[in-house]
Amino acid sequence: MGCCRRVESDEFHDLIKLCNPMALIPSADTVRNDVLDTFKNYQTTMQNLLQNSPGKISFALDGWTSPNVISFLGITCHYIDADWDLKDILVNFVDLSGPHSGENLANVFTKCLQDKKILTKILAIMTDNAANNDTFFKEFKKVCNENRIDFHHKRNHVRCVAHIMNLAVQEILKHIKAGEAQDEDSILENLSSGMISTNKVIPKVRSK
Template sequence: MAKDLRPFSVVDNSGFRRLVNTLEPKYAIPSRPYFSRTVLPALYQETKAKVTQSLKEAECISITTDGWTSRATQSYITVTAHVMTSEWEIKSFVLQTRPLFTSHTGLNIAEVLKSAVLEWGLDNNQGIAVVTDNARNMDVAVREAGLSPHIKCFAHTLNLASKAGLNVNRASRLLGRVRRVAAFFHRSSTATAVLATKQGMLNLPAHKLIMDVVTRWNSS
């Protein structure tokens, strides 16, 4: 009996069942199919009902959407709704994340958007603002889905403008020199140690040189 009273994290499945059977012989442990077929679907329907009610009560609804790829190289489209309550509280609901087995064309993405609008009863709203990135396929998708107005993500616009500015010859050449210096210290442990020593001699904070990332202009 003492052996079976080890922490659950180190008790195997059969040991756990013996322990429960000893404590309460009449208790039947729910199976995995019970949770996957009964508990989780019921929880989903309960949550969906609450979200649907919140969307019905909202005067204005906006949605954001984007495509992304998992580590297993599977493509998905996520649709999120945003509403403001009568108390001026912003609420966001991830309505769905659907796999996209076809190419990311505007027409295919439009079908996903139209499906989400119908499933969540948003088709009765007059005008649903949609926020996306600046990709051309998103332009086509929002237009084909009949949603309006279409608002381009400001952060993405800023990113594109900044990258264009950094590609100017003078800025690009300067960044190239800085990258070579930073790369040298990243490759050499000896140089890194000398850099740390010199900073200490000059009473400077101990910093390492950072390498910028092409997709994050603020790192440059």
């Protein structure tokens, strides 16, 4: 973790000492170990929660590429606990290697669930409407069949409503012809004219 080396820079020390001259600044190795320990403890706690959840678990996943061309896959899970409270948990944030193909996504998602021993608890998966997700579901269905898990690539696929609405609006906008752009002065002049006309009309209406 090269970022942890920041705590050993002179600039960082000067900043902390300015805020609190008595502050004890840990070494980069200490920060690194603390971060990793916290992460491992969270993973253990999360895995126990999911394994002991009383019912099935639904998942949502989405992949994207950062501006510096690094691909990621985010995986969240959603379930009802023993107190009937809805729980939302970030399960994994994967640095993807290889293409965003349905096969690759299915392999990554399957490994995530197998590592946490919750593959058999799956209920449904929500994704957007990208074409690779259709392949993803077909590939994941094969995994479920091999493990005798009841999962259907259409019945257990929840499509993101927000993404569907976004696609619909974009399609509508393609067929809407926008008028010629007006400059700011013209817009203000039209507004002023409208206000003046309204101011003249309202008294006449009231007098009647």
